[in-house]
Amino acid sequence: MSFSFFRGSSRSPRSTPQSDLAKAIHDSLLALDSKTASKALEEVEKNIATMRQVLSGDGDAEPNPEQVSKLALDICKEDVLSLLVQNLPTLGWKARKDLVHCWCILLGQTDGFTYCCVDYLEKHVELLDFLVMCYNNKEIALNCGSMLRECVKYPTLAKYILESASFELFFKYVELANFDIASDALCTFKELLTRHETAVSQFLSGHYEQFFKLYEKLLTSSNYVTRRQSLKILSEFLLEPPNSQIMKQYITEVRFLKIMMALLEDSSKNIQISAFHMFKVFVANPNKPPEIIDTLSKNCEALLRQLHNLPTSKGGEDEQFEEERDLIINEITRVSQLSNAIT
Template sequence: MSFSFFKPSRPKTPPEVVKSIRDSLIALDTKTVAEVKALEKALEEVEKNFVTMRHMLSGDGEVEPNVEQVSQLTLEICKEDVIGLFIHKLPILGWEARKDLVHCWCVLLKQMAGSTYCCVQYIENHLELLDFLVVCYDNKDVAVNCGKMLRECIKFPTLAKYILESTSFELFFKYVELPNFDVASDAFATFKDLLTKHETAVSEFLTAHYEEFFELYEKLLTSANYVTRRQSLKLLSEFLLEAPNSHIMKRYILEVRYLKVMMTLLKVFVANPNKPCEIIVILAKNHERLLTLLQNLTIGKGADDEQFEEEKDLIIKEIERISRLPNVAC
């Protein structure tokens, strides 16, 4: 009796893994929907390569990742322009491949080469990739995947700053109200990160784009969708109360043209029993102007008129109480 022994295949090196990934992603360009079997085979090849990449980056549950291999793989991915392929091919990948790609993306962005984040630096040099990810919210099949990838990017100040200042940012005011609840919720999570993760960048953005931003934001605060109104109001109070945004907050809460939403906003700032000291000082110093505005503030006759007047009286009384406090100062 004779036995045949098969020598196990040699594990691929990081450059070989990256080459396989790159070739399989590029091969998708040559396959069309008309060639269903060919396309399915190409997608299977991509999925297989992504599994290999995931194991190399995160281990397989039994073997821990090799730090040197992870570093080499990351450098090769940047050098061979594979990051761009990841993003542009995402919409045509299968569910499993997208899931593995998002996992790997989160790992790759954290990898440093020397003193720099290699993949982040690559994206800084190809900022149009961020615009592509934002626009992918229009595709409900990949919107949540792209959202996760975007939020990983937003962790880095330079990338967050670019999105804030790009024309793509305005799309979020539409995306947070999309009819698909999962997509809208994910878009709002990304929108929130953009406005809360980097205080200095946000303050600079709001200062430079005050008019345009708050005109768009007012539409969210007065949206017909209750969830949108509630989330937007909560988010507004979060980023306005950040220390670098104090000048924005002072300007905003005294804007006459936002009287339509002032009552709702004042409930956040005034009726809150745990008001920050700075809010109390602002209300005390500006109590005369605020009281005048409130006393002249009315809404059209309707079912909400009585509740509006009750809330207005409550806020007026609280402002009057604050105005009588001795020596209000932080």
């Protein structure tokens, strides 16, 4: 594969088409701060389109793996990744789209030992923070979301985002007024909390109080989508085996039980059902603390009425759901009777 601007004879003996392209992107990005910024932007966007062609092929020819790998190495060497991220707000729509496409390919490139672009981001974590904060910019929010989710595929990058101060911004982003951006942020938020079980478990162990205090606001949000999706995500990561100790701690706290009890009365049938699947873990816990027992006993009548009124869907899962519901009803009744007998 050849490109017109590679054909000059002035190239040094050691230069390659890939290193020339990386250098061209680097120089054109730096030129964005010059007096000829508009011309530089045209050059940047042309170079990004050329980069996409090298990485993806041109439709007639498949990409050359060696060229792709070499380009990834040269892009890291020339600090192109930093410049691309920092100048993302300046790029036009088509260039941003091309960049996202290239980003996904570049992060997957390895020199046989390490993912060179991932390694680069590990050394320049401020770029991850920048991408997270870009959710505040509606023009580039969705592009940054796609780039972040690609980063989250790699445990070291996901771990950094989870433990960074910028992670807390997601609790705001998922409730943004712009539905598309809020949905995209929720998708990234879910990936962070469900993709790498060990990293998530370590994060939750070290940030238990801070995290669940923020998460409580999502579960009690006035926004239906936020309530439903945060409840769904909670059940996904909390019930994972590596999070068993976190889950055991969570189901001993009355404040969280009361949230599930409130969600059982939500106007949405879908939320009621999802809440039940979390609520039943509190009730089925064989080591319920006195505070949990007391709360279940005091609210026994209302809970039984709510459980009997839970909606069921048509299908093969009805029978299992009804069995679980009956078991929970029986356990609440037993706990209440025992508590009343003691008092």
